[in-house]
Amino acid sequence: MTTDDSAPFRVGLLGHGTVGSAVAELLPDRADAIAHVTGLRPEISGVLTRSRGDFDEILANSDLIVEVMGGTDTARDHVVRALRAGKHVVTANKQLLAEHGEELWGLARENRVQLRFEAAVAGVVPVIRVLQESLTGQHVERLHGIVNGTTNYILTQMAATGASYESALADAQQLGYAESDPTDDVTGKDAAAKMAILARLAFDTPVHLSDVPYEGIEHLTGEDIAYARDLGLSLRLIGSAERLDGKLAVRVHPAFLYAGHPLASVDGSFNAVTIESPAITEITLSGPGAGGSQTATAVIGDVISAMIPPAQTPPTQHRLGFVDDVVSSFYLHVEVADRPGVLAQIAQVLGLQGVSVKSVVQKGTRKGSAPGEPGQSRLVLVVHPVLESRFYGAVQLIASKDFVTATPRAIRVIDEEFGA
Amino acid sequence: MTTDDSAPFRVGLLGHGTVGSAVAELLPDRADAIAHVTGLRPEISGVLTRSRGDFDEILANSDLIVEVMGGTDTARDHVVRALRAGKHVVTANKQLLAEHGEELWGLARENRVQLRFEAAVAGVVPVIRVLQESLTGQHVERLHGIVNGTTNYILTQMAATGASYESALADAQQLGYAESDPTDDVTGKDAAAKMAILARLAFDTPVHLSDVPYEGIEHLTGEDIAYARDLGLSLRLIGSAERLDGKLAVRVHPAFLYAGHPLASVDGSFNAVTIESPAITEITLSGPGAGGSQTATAVIGDVISAMIPPAQTPPTQHRLGFVDDVVSSFYLHVEVADRPGVLAQIAQVLGLQGVSVKSVVQKGTRKGSAPGEPGQSRLVLVVHPVLESRFYGAVQLIASKDFVTATPRAIRVIDEEFGA
Known part of the structure; x- marks a missing residue:
């Protein structure tokens, strides 16, 4: 792949599902642009799937490990070993971080490497970077999030077409917005893991998945939605995390939103997070919460940040003309x-x-x-x-x-x- | 200010208006939290205003210069000298960057220091960081932005109350959303400077303020808005930047948006930017585009990033309890x-x-x-x-x-x- 004299930066890939294969496809496409910015040329040094690849070999040949295999057992073992070996890690695994985050972040600090995880929450929506970087040291008062695209798609469909929960879920499965076993999504467990991660960053306190009570959308009916419409409300699965008298409430549950709420207009499989703080009033970030190329884009953004931490404005590469008539x-x-x-x-x-x-x-x-x-x-x-x-x-x-x-x-x- | 053994990080402040005084107030408030994250304790090493302070002395005593004085002559001179002296610079000055950006970014690269400017576009909305970091190397197809809060406030008021342009402008001035001389805002010039900066980053090509045709909102009438409402549209001052046949169109003009457009619900003095790219679909970032503490928060986020480039997840400082009943x-x-x-x-x-x-x-x-x-x-x-x-x-x-x-x-x- 090396077509210029940029030094290579070797990326080992654990997992080759929807996200993993998109990373493997997009990273070479972007290699020139990345070399321009970072001076290093990323290349895939190895891929581990269930049926092929050897973790030790990949680890030895990589500067950074991308973990998109999912699960919490093997994934944890591999991430721990990568961090101990002094390799940066980029992961999209929310359950892993919601259950073992403190251990892994601690290992990253001890070994002076980066553990980045933008893709673990709200896909390409840059909420992790904003919480960790833009808002470092800010006093956050409250977060509200739509952090599960499957349930948001189902609720949007129920509202738009009057479909029942069961039929909207079946639609979502057919379109690939819901898995064949949708339990983690529709019960709120997936959203709870994401809210645990966001709350940990926003409030600078340990938050484990087990600290987040959650309620799903399985019991909602078309009638609830119809009545709500009469009342000017829209129904969403909302994750919330807020300070209350020096304690924290982090929860996931269905909630009605008034039409003016910044999350009320987030439709379909999109995700969005609103961050409130006295100094900033509130900011809202929204975009696709899932999808192969979208999530892979978040992974690649993290890979680049690990390659060259200081933000610079590189010289422009192009000199485009300007259009007169559009x-x-x-x-x-x-x-x-x-x-x-x-x-x-x-x-x-x-x-x-x-x-x-x-x-x-x-x-x-x-x-x-x-x-x-x-x-x-x-x-x-x-x-x-x-x-x-x-x-x-x-x-x-x-x-x-x-x-x-x-x-x-x-x-x-x-x-x-x-x-x- | 030093209450622990964190080494000091000296911040020289040029300008003490709304944003400058908010920086001077918020930075000490956040010093403990920043020291926790970065290991360095920020302190204001000097303040330059029209009537007091000496630039050379402040420069000699600073690790980083914050430029929030505005204007393009003295500000440019000071920023150039700071970069040449090997100091990081954080600026909120969009006109400066829209006119002299390439020179200044080049100087920053030559001198291996950071020139950061989140606050120059859309205040605390982290669009610069997202373009420069999350989306490094991505092919951006189009940006749409509401990047001027004054005009968005005026248009929102005209739509909500049926007020005329003149009366909505007078209201905005009374509430501090518009300056006594609102020319740069209402003609679209302010928005054009911001779009020049965003387009430069998104498309990796030089874009000067003079490359951006702009049209303001002075000629709009309440009638336009009333008719538009009948047609299901909302009226906003929109900045757009897009690729068209290998060329670029960057413009600012009033435009009607259909109700489903992500910018259609951005009301009052808020700003928002939508970034479209094949790999990410689209992401939208919104929040307050102005305000002293909001803009100062963006400045401080940049100061922190310049202090410690690699993003780390520091150990938690708190161990908050969880609320049972809310x-x-x-x-x-x-x-x-x-x-x-x-x-x-x-x-x-x-x-x-x-x-x-x-x-x-x-x-x-x-x-x-x-x-x-x-x-x-x-x-x-x-x-x-x-x-x-x-x-x-x-x-x-x-x-x-x-x-x-x-x-x-x-x-x-x-x-x-x-x-x-």
Whole structure:
């Protein structure tokens, strides 16, 4: 893989499931960019699966071990041995950290290596880095999180389609959002492990999985959701961790959220965490909580951070040109004299410029003051994505029409597919 | 300030306005926590204001310079000299970086010191760290940002109250969300500088303020917003940066967002940035984009990162107890026989347990099948925050009533004030 003179940085991979195989695929893709930033070129030095690979050999040939095998027995043994051997470790294993975190973090400190775990909570959403780095030494008052994508998908589906829990779960399984044995997800145990990790970091106190009471979503019904909608609430599986009179409450349970809550609009399999502290008010981080390439991206971010700890702004590699004309959807507001054929003329100008109308609202605003004199009317159009130059060309033509009584106003629309 | 044997880390402060004075106040407050994490104790080694302090003296006595004075002339001179002197620099100055970033980042690399600038874009929202660290080497496709709190506050007010632009601006000025000369904010220039910085990091190509066309919000009317509401859109000042056929488009302009867009629900003076990339789908970061203590928190996060680059998980300092019983709001669903006095009895049980009812919906579900036989009815209540043990005690009493025909269902409600 070495195509320049960057020194190699050897990454041993434990596990080759969804996340492991995505790491194995993405890391070589990003090797050039990473070498540019770090001066080191990452390469996979070995892969351990159930059927192949030898841990000792991989360990001996690696500078860093990525643990994405899951489970708490073998994984713990391998991580312990890697740390003792003075290797950095990046893991996505929440159960391992929720049960054995203090031991492992202690070993990392003793051996002066890094143990990084962004992917263990909320996938690529950078909540671990933000808690550990951006907010170091801050007094955090409370966390709220949607940290399990499976249950969030099921609840969103129940709300959107009126499906029962059982049928939404079956859908989630078919789409790969839920495993064939969904117990850890739907009982809240998976979310509890993640909240244990977040609370440990936020409050600087040991938190074990067994300290986190959890309640799942299996008992929820479509009726609960329907009534809640009448009350203006949305139903989510929420992890919370907060200070209460010098103690801590860390829990996972279904909860209704008012529409204005920053987590209320987190839909589908997305995850999100809100961090509250007097000095920062609150920040919310959201994004995909699972998925092979998403979780692998979090793993790779950790690998890079372990390669070159100090953040630098490297010289740019590119010198991209700047675009003059882009495609956008638009809203157009035109005041016109209310006489026959006005809308047709506007539509014709737009059509000639290749601008296609998505919706129109027309409203009379004032009657003519003398008999026979036309009244005033207002047209509000939304148009489909089009080159800006073409759209503004059409607007200029429309503005020049004698029936237009005020300068038309145009504002861009960012549409559901996030732009053109 | 040194109360233990941590070595001092000397921070020179340039500027003592809103952000500078908050840094001077918060840094000593957090010194113990920072010493715990880094082994170094930060202390303010000098403050430069317009009327007092000597830059050369402060520079000589500092390990790191915090530049929060603003402007691009003196600030640039001081930052250049600090970097050349081998000192780390933390700055909140977006105009400085949007105009002279390449020079300054280059100087930092040459002198092997850090130049950090989280506070320059979106205040405490950790978008710089996420772009530089979590997403190192990722192919970013597009960014969308609400990166100016003043204009977002004005637009939110116009939508919420129907106020005109002029009156919403006056409100914002009175509340301190807008400066007495709001030109840079309302014209989009401030947002353009921030987008130049974000685009530079995301796309690894030089981006100067002059490469970013911008359009402000001064020409928007309450009518635009009212019509947009009819169309299901919300109006925001949006910064965008995206790849288009190997070139870049970085712009700032008002835009309508569909209700489902992750930025559509960002209200008031909050900022938010959405980062899109094939590998990560999209992540959204949101929080306060300004404010003294919020921006100072971002500055201090950068100071800490410069003090001890490798992220470690330090041993916990606390051993907090766990709370058994917490206060929560609840939704309660009870199926009852539809006979007189049922609601009164339930209300009485709740009242005796100190549970206060916020809202009730009652609905008949089935008529009695024989004359004189009571029908079925369903009660859905939302109660005000109360200790869980008391609430569940009341639910148990209610469940034991002979008119209750199914196990009541209780689900927590997270209320508008984010819990009790």
